[in-house]
Amino acid sequence: MGDWEMGISRRLLLQRIGASGGYGAAYSAMRALGLLGAFAGTAPPALAADAGAGKRVVVLGGGIAGLVSAYELERAGFSVTLLEARERLGGRNWTLRDGSKVEMVGEDTQTVAFSDGLYMNAGPARIPSHHEGLLSYCRKLDVPLEVEINSSRSAYFWAEGAGRLQMRQGVNDTRGYLSELLAKAVSRGALDQDLSVEDKEKLLPFLRQYGDLAPDMSFKGTERSGLAQPPGAADQFARARAPAAFRDLIGHPQIGSTLFEDNINMQATMFQPVGGMDRIVAGFERAIASPLVRGAEVTRIRTQGGRGVQIAYRDRASGAARRVEADYAIITIPLALLARIDNDFDKEVQAAIASVPNDFSNKIGFDAPRFWEKEQIYGGLSFVGGETGLVWYPSNGLHSPRGMLLACYGSGPRAEAFARRPLPEQVAMARHVVGRLHPGHEADLTNPVVVNWSKIPFNLGPWPRWGERGGAQEGHFDSREYRLLNRPHGPAYFAGAHLSQTPGWQEGAVCSAQRTIAALAAQVRDRSLTGG
Missing domain, CATH: 3.50.50.60 (FAD/NAD(P)-binding domain)
Structure with missing residues (x-):
C-alpha cells in the first residue's frame, strides 16, 4: 500500500472514530497512531x-x-x-503601592499607605536566571530588570530559645566543623575502604582549605564567619570572631536555612523588574x-x-x-x-x-526606615521559622530613607494556622520577630499590609x-x-x-x-x- 493510500485509510478510520466517539476519541487515536507531534514547553x-x-x-x-x-x-x-x-x-503577579486595595474574604478591606516609591510584590518577587521562558518575554516586552539580592550573609537565622546567629557564621562555622570531622575520619583510616592513598593525599589539603582549618586540621574559627575586629590602619589587625559551639549550630532549628542558596531556584543571579513585578x-x-x-x-x-x-x-x-x-x-x-x-x-x-x-501562603509588609542597612544587610533574607517563616529585605532603593520590609513570608501548614489568626495578631507576630532580629526597631515598622492568599478572591490559595x-x-x-x-x-x-x-x-x-x-x-x- 502506497503512502497516499495509507493516508486515505487513516483519514477514513479517523473520520469514523470521530463520528462515533467524538473529537476526544479521534484525538487519542491520532496520538496512538503517531500522527501528532510531541509538544515542548520550553520555548514559544x-x-x-x-x-x-x-x-x-x-x-x-x-x-x-x-x-x-x-x-x-x-x-x-x-x-x-x-x-x-x-x-x-496579572493573577498572582500583583504589586501593591500607596492607595492599593487589598480585599480578602471575611476581612475588612485594607488600603495600602506606603511612602512614595515603595511597593510590595504580594505574589512572585524574584526571577531565577535560568527561568528563560519568563525572561524572554521581559526582553520582548521591553521590561527593564535589575538584580534581586536574594541572599545576604549579614542577615540572620533565629528561633525562640535558640537565639540569633548571623548567616555567614552559621554557614562557615558549620563547614569548618564538618571539615574537621571528615579530616579526622580520613586520618584515622575510617575511610580506607573508600579512599586510596592518592585520594587521601588530595582530600586532606582540600578539607583544610574548604573548612579553613588550622595546621593540625582542627577548626578554631575563621574570618569567613565574621570579624571581632576588622582590619584598620597601622597595627589594627583583623581578628576572627569566636566560633559558635558545634552543638548549638547543629541543634539550631533554622540550621537548614544555611543551604538556602543551594536550591536550584534560589541560586544567584536573581532578577526583578524595575518598579515592581507587575511591570x-x-x-x-x-x-x-x-x-x-x-x-x-x-x-x-x-x-x-x-x-x-x-x-x-x-x-x-x-x-x-x-x-x-x-x-x-x-x-x-x-x-x-x-x-x-x-x-x-x-x-x-x-x-x-x-x-x-489548595496550599496556603502569607505575606506581611511594613513601611520602615532602613535600619537593617546599618547592620550591612542589603537585600536577602533572615530565616525565623514558625508561622511567619522569614524576613525579606528590599533589594531596590539602597541607601534611600525608607524601604518596604517583608516581615512575614510563610507557606504550608504553618501558614494555614497563621491565616486563621485575626489580622492585628498577624501583624503583631510579624512585628515581634523583627524586634527579636533587630532589637529596638519594632516601633519603626509602620503602615502594615497583610496578604493571606487563601482569602484572596479569584485565587483562594497560592498554588x-x-x-x-x-x-x-x-x-x-x-x-x-x-x-x-x-x-x-x-x-x-x-x-x-x-x-x-x-x-x-x-x-x-x-x-x-x-x-x-x-x-x-x-x-x-x-x-x-x-x-x-
Missing part, C-alpha cells in the same frame, strides 16, 4: 502568522498563563478574547491588541459536545449576564475556583479538578498541593489527575502554573501556556483528518 511554538486564521479562542483568566496565551495566539492569527474576573490583570503585566497589556475583558466573572462553561465552546459570564460592574462563543477555550482559572463553576466536562475531569487541595496527589516535590509531580488535566478535552484546554512542575513560579505559567498553545495549534492543523 513556531506558529505561522496565519495558523489560526478563522478560528476563535476564548482565554479564561488573565494571569501570566492567560496573557502568554493571548499574546502568542494573537500573533498566530487567532481571534482572541480574554476574560478576567478582576479589574486588574511584566503592563508589558503584555501594551503588546496585546485583542479584547482583555476585566470584571468578567465566568459562571458557566459549555463545550457543546466538542463543537466549540460557549462561556457565560457576569459583568461584575453592571451585574449584566453576557456570553462568548469560540472554537476553543484555554482555561487558566485556578482549580479551586474552576471546581465551583457550572460546566459540562466529563465526570472524571470534574473529579480531577475538585480533587486537588495547589499536587504533592498530596502524587510525586514528592516540585519538579516531580505526577498523578492520574495531573496527567488528565494536562490533556485537551475536546475544544477545552487547561493551562497555568498549577499545571506545571513549578506551580509556585511564573516560569511554570509560561511553560504550561506554551505547551497548550502548541497542542491547540496542532489540533487546528490536524482536525481535518477527522472531517471536523
